Amino acid sequence: MAHAKLAALVVLVVIVLHASTCAVAIDQMPATMTLNGFGPGEGEPAECDGKFHNDHEMLAALSTRLYAGGSRCQKMISITSTQNGRTVRTRVVDECDSRHGCKDNIVDTSIAVWNALGLDSNIGEVPVTWSDS
Numbered sequence: 001m002a003h004a005k006l007a008a009l010v011v012l013v014v015i016v017l018h019a020s021t022c023a024v025a026i027d028q029m030p031a032t033m034t035l036n037g038f039g040p041g042e043g044e045p046a047e048c049d050g051k052f053h054n055d056h057e058m059l060a061a062l063s064t065r066l067y068a069g070g071s072r073c074q075k076m077i078s079i080t081s082t083q084n085g086r087t088v089r090t091r092v093v094d095e096c097d098s099r100h101g102c103k104d105n106i107v108d109t110s111i112a113v114w115n116a117l118g119l120d121s122n123i124g125e126v127p128v129t130w131s132d133s
Contacts, residue, residue: 025132026066026077029105033079033128035121036061036108038093046094048073053093058116061094061108070095076133079107081117083126088116089133 038046038053038061045051046061048070053059060079062072072092080087090113096102107130114121117128 024068027131028080028129029066029131030082030127030129031066031105031107032103033107033109033113033126034096035114035124036094036096036110038110048093053110055110056112057110058088058090058112059094059110060090060092060113061096061106062092063096063102063104063106063108064098065104066107067092067095072132077107078131078133079109079113079117080129080131081119081126082128084118086117088113 036059037043037055038057038059039055040052042052042055046053047067060077061067066072075092076089077092078087078089090109094108096106096108098104098106102108107128111121119126
């Protein structure tokens with residue numbers, strides 16, 4: 001009987017741990033898009049692969065909660081400007097760490113994303129929605 005209870009407890013712990021690192025599918029979640037540099041000299045290497053990336057690639061970093069323990073690493077998301085309705089697809093390569101200054105609900109993107117959305121990167125922050133693609 002004790003072994004059955006222990007086994008059930010172990011299974012429950014595994015399920016809880018797995019659920020805490022899995023991302024729930026997102027569809028048109030409002031967020032704030034900010035500008036980020038992903039190349040050498042612009043911060044640390046990307047969390048997903050430990051590499052620097054070219055800012056002319058369509059790249060994103062998600063705030064800690066949205067990053068979901070890395071479960072969105074290397075996955076494509078869609079970002080839509082609430083200002084002009086344009087949508088682009090971009091690859092998640094990094095975490096914008098909410099424990100170290102990044103606000104919650106941030107989609108931090110490369111200049112290429114701003115350009116593709118037709119937005120002025122000098123603004124710094126713009127409202128968007130995003131979805132898992």
